[in-house]
Each structure stands twice: as C-alpha cells, then as structure tokens.
Amino acid sequence: xxxxxxxxxxxxxxxxxxxxxxxxxxxxxxxxxxxxxxxxxxxxxxxxxxxxxxxxxxxxxxxxxxxxxxxxxxxxxxxxxxxxxxxxxxxxxxxxxxxxxxxxxxxxxxxxxxxxxxxxxxxxxxxxxxxxxxxxxxxxxxxxxxxxxxxxxxxxxxxxxxxxxxxxxxxxxxxxxxxxxxxxxxxxxxxxxxxxxxxxxxxxxxxxxxxxxxxxxxxxxxxxxxxxxxxxxxxxxxxxxxxxxxxxxxxxxxxxxxxxxxxxxxxxxxxxxxxxxxxxxxxxxxxxxxxxxxxxxxxxx
Numbered sequence: 001x002x003x004x005x006x007x008x009x010x011x012x013x014x015x016x017x018x019x020x021x022x023x024x025x026x027x028x029x030x031x032x033x034x035x036x037x038x039x040x041x042x043x044x045x046x047x048x049x050x051x052x053x054x055x056x057x058x059x060x061x062x063x064x065x066x067x068x069x070x071x072x073x074x075x076x077x078x079x080x081x082x083x084x085x086x087x088x089x090x091x092x093x094x095x096x097x098x099x100x101x102x103x104x105x106x107x108x109x110x111x112x113x114x115x116x117x118x119x120x121x122x123x124x125x126x127x128x129x130x131x132x133x134x135x136x137x138x139x140x141x142x143x144x145x146x147x148x149x150x151x152x153x154x155x156x157x158x159x160x161x162x163x164x165x166x167x168x169x170x171x172x173x174x175x176x177x178x179x180x181x182x183x184x185x186x187x188x189x190x191x192x193x194x195x196x197x198x199x200x201x202x203x204x205x206x207x208x209x210x211x212x213x214x215x216x217x218x219x220x221x222x223x224x225x226x227x228x229x230x231x232x233x234x235x236x237x238x239x240x241x242x243x244x245x246x247x248x249x250x251x252x253x254x255x256x257x258x259x260x261x262x263x264x265x266x267x268x269x270x271x272x273x274x275x276x277x278x279x280x281x282x283x284x285x286x287x288x289x290x291x292x293x294x295x296x297x298x299x300x301x
Contacts, residue, residue, distance in 0.1 A: 015070030016133025058086035074235030
C-alpha cells in the first residue's frame with residue numbers, strides 16, 4: 001500500500017470520486033476529508049465519500065501521509081492556507097487541477113515544508129458536487145504527474161502507485177509541457193463549446209426553445225461540455241492563460257483557413273481535413289479513451 005492515510009480536501013466530483021475509489025480499491029487505507037461548504041460536508045458524510053468527514057481542514061490532514069487538494073485552481077491558495085497548520089513533517093501534497101505550472105509554484109510557496117507533487121487525472125463529467133462522484137471515474141484514464149526537480153523520486157513513485165490502484169494510467173510530464181498539451185486537448189475545446197452554445201442562444205432570429213428543441217448531435221455534445229462547472233473552468237483559463245492564448249492563436253489561424261475554403265468552394269481542402277480528423281477519432285477509440293457507442297460510453301452513474 002502506497003499510503004496508509006489520505007486526506008481529500010474538496011468533496012465535489014473529483015474529491016468524492018477519489019475518496020470512493022480509495023475506499024473500493026484500497027479499503028485498508030484510512031481516508032479523511034473536508035470541504036469549506038458545510039452542506040457539502042453533510043452530504044459527503046451521508047454518501048460515505050471518505051471514511052471521516054472532518055469539521056476543519058486541520059483535523060482532516062492531521063497525521064496524514066498524503067493530502068490531495070480537489071478544489072478549483074483558483075481556490076488552491078486558500079486550501080493550502082487552511083491545511084498548513086495541520087501538516088506533518090513528511091507529508092506529500094498533491095492536487096487534481098487541470099493546469100500544473102501555476103499550481104505547482106503556488107503550493108511550493110505556500111507549503112515550504114511539504115513534498116509537492118502536482119497531478120492531473122484526465123477524467124471528469126459535466127456534473128459537479130458531492131452527488132456527482134463515483135469510484136470508477138479514473139478507470140483507464142490518464143493521470144499526469146508533474147513533479148519538479150526537488151521532488152523525491154520515491155514519493156513520485158508512491159503517488160503513481162496510488163493512482164494506478166484507482167485504475168489510472170500514469171504519465172510523468174514537465175508542468176509547462178502539460179499545460180500546453182492540455183490547452184489543445186481540453187481547455188480550447190471547452191472554450192469553443194462555451195462560446196458556440198452562447199452564440200446559439202444569443203442569436204436574435206433563433207429562440208432559445210428552438211435551439212434546445214432542434215439540437216442535432218454536434219450541438220448536443222457541445223452542450224454537454226458547456227455544462228461543466230463554471231467556477232472550475234474560469235479558474236483553469238485564468239491560471240493557464242499563456243498556453244491557452246498560444247493555442248487559441250493557432251486555432252484561430254486554422255479556422256480562418258477553413259473560412260477561406262468554405263468561401264471559395266474548396267471542397268478538396270475541407271475533405272482532406274475531415275478525413276484526417278476522422279482518423280484521429282478512430283485512434284482515440286483504439287487507445288481506450290472513448291468508445292464508438294452513440295452515448296460515447298457515458299452511462300449515468
């Protein structure tokens with residue numbers, strides 16, 4: 001067993017799923033948890049998301065070997081401040097945020113005595129809150145660890161073993177590179193989804209009821225992404241703004257090229273792109289990161 005006692009700070013979708021997954025995969029591991037919202041704490045206790053839901057962050061992290069911060073990246077500073085008085089000398093502190101460079105810098109500054117190993121389980125749904133978590137969320141999903149040069153290799157290895165036990169596949173990556181990759185694969189797609197759904201609802205000649213009533217498959221899938229937690233995604237874009245802006249510039253150039261192809265009737269250019277992107281979709285399915293069923297394998301939990 002990598003860790004015998006783990007604290008989960010933040011008991012929404014990811015924190016709840018971490019607690020449930022540990023309880024299922026590592027029942028001998030003691031888990032404690034805390035959330036700043038008393039209603040969330042109460043519901044987390046009812047669902048048994050962790051072994052013990054504590055009333056303070058200090059109580060939750062006391063004597064823990066690993067603390068996982070499952071809060072929006074904009075709340076990391078407050079979470080670090082809340083847990084600092086209760087941390088032991090040899091504790092490992094990690095997180096589940098979608099941007100890694102800024103979060104790592106913040107945690108190392110706020111918690112100078114702790115071993116900091118940022119992490120990003122690339123998993124989630126459009127749902128949030130203590131009722132959204134489920135133990136299988138991380139099965140066959142990547143968890144990217146982004147330790148800096150000062151992190152002890154054995155601590156990184158232990159954290160990797162914990163995520164492996166929860167069903168994840170481990171990758172170790174430089175934090176700046178992580179942020180660039182995720183800007184392409186996650187952050188920009190979310191920004192596009194938020195924008196296109198907002199555009200559709202704003203069109204004066206299309207009523208909102210028509211947008212909902214006649215949602216075709218493509219728009220419907222955009223609405224699923226656009227329903228994601230607004231607090232979390234606001235913080236992601238602000239904390240990873242450099243990488244997002246860099247990738248957004250590249251996307252804008254490609255979109256302009258597509259605009260020219262449509263305007264000029266250049267079917268060859270359009271077909272070539274669509275053929276290439278279709279092949280990428282097949283590769284995603286082949287690597288087990290999605291499946292070909294109409295619901296994309298996202299059954300209700």
